[in-house]
Amino acid sequence: MYSRKGLGTPKEGPYRSDADVHDGYTEQQQEQYSKYLKKLKSDFDESWCKKSKTNMNFNEYERIKTLGTGAFGRVVLLKHVKSSKLYAMKVLEKEKIVKMRQVEHTLYEKRILESIRFPFTVCMEFSFKDNSYVYFIMPFVPGGEMFTHLRRMGKFEEPLAKFYASQVILALEYLHFCNLVYRDLKPENILIDKTGYLKITDFGFCKILQGRTWTLCGTPEYLAPELILSKGYGFSVDWWSFGVLLFEMCAGYPPFYANDPMKTYEKIVGGKYRCPSSFNSDLRDLIRNILQVDITHRFGVMKGGVMDYKNHKWFRGLEWECILNCRTQPPFVPKYRGPGDTTNFDRYDDEPIKTASRCQYDADFTDF
Structure with a gap:
């Protein structure tokens, strides 16, 4: 098995459409859903x-x-001692954040987590800071990382890959509608809830995007060609990463990989990969349309937008509104x-949280 180093629901309740259910996704359904997304963006x-x-x-x-x-x-x-409610607390050390020049990313992550509300993304319950650390308090998602389950299974069978892929598509559609580019999609950043549905986590590289950006960030095997080539990029990088994720879910390994990161980048920029023989023609066609080096031909970026996914043959028979409403x-x-129960997570040594007697880097975290 290849290895790599490196919550909440919308305020107004479940999405409902008056459109009839069809095999595929109609323009009428998408038009109604766009109205729903506008409400979520307003929130x-x-x-x-x-x-x-x-x-x-x-x-x-x-x-x-x-x-x-x-x-x-x-x-x-x-x-919580009185209520017994469980949370996942992200503890970030101020000194490390400052030394690695990630203050802006950390502040962005805090504000984004406070503001997003979608079934397939984590959210922030509350946050605070002390002399040495900043803390993000989020709901506990007990199913563990997708990467853990992928590693155990070797690869996902097609129905499971399709189930997860549809949720990632809806999550990216929501984030992009809110002008957020995620930039770090990979199995390690996807949690599985106790119900079996997923939640995208770790928004450290996410930012509001108007136009293009040039920051080099992400995981090497998942980087889009335009990001590697420093051409300036937009939401297209998330759709490329989705193509890599889809490939890895179905194959058990990513399409672009080499021991030397520079060789990995060469393969990505050249768009060179080979599908396993287990991939059927519909899956091959979908991946081919996502892993397009030329972004003008990449699914999610073209005129059809997300509809190119929702109406692709590989998703035939999937009811997108049932997925959205977790039905x-x-x-x-x-x-x-x-x-x-934490058996779905790897074991780690626990370390005490040692807080300094004086406030560190106070000026850097004034806006936190």
Whole structure:
């Protein structure tokens, strides 16, 4: 198996359409859904402009165990002592953020997590800071990372890959509608809920985009050609990453990979990959239309937009509104023994959170 190093629902409730269900997705359905997305964007804009308030007493919470680690800190399972409600607390060390020049990205991530509300993305419950750290408190998603399950299964069977792919498409459509480019799509950044549905997490590279941007960020195997070539890019990079994700879900390994990152980049820029013999013709056609080096021919970017996905043959028979409202029976549901079960996460050594006696980097985190 190839290895790589490196919550909430909309405020107004489930989406409902008056359009008849068809095999595929009609213009009428998409028109009604666009009205729904406009309402979600209005909610996002309203939340973005609000100044967040946090009234959290850390003494009311108990740290259970570490769920994951990263370059800037760790994610810890947290329990409210009185209610027993569980949270995932992302602990980020100020010093590391400043040294790696990620202050702006961290502030962006906080505001984005506070503002987004979509079934297939995580969200922020609240946040706070102390002398040494900043903390993001989010709902606990107990099913673990998609990467963990992909590693265990080797690859996903087509119904499961299709189920996950449809949710990622809807999540990217929502984020792009809110003018957000995600820039770090990969199995490690997708969590599986106890119901079997997914939630995209880790918005550290996400930003509001007007026009183009040039920042080089993401995971090497998932970088789009235009990002590698420093041409300036937009939402197209997320659709390329989706194509890589789809390939990896169905094959068990990414389409572009080499031991040397520079050789990986050469393969990406050249658009050189080979589909396994297990891929059927519809899946091959879909991937071919996504992994287009020329963005003018890439699905999600062309005139048809997301409709090119929703009406593709590989998704034939899928009811998009049932997916959105979580009414489709998931092909796979993670084992979950009850509140606090963390068996779907890797084991990590727990480390104490040591807070400095004086406030560090106060000026850098004034707006936090």
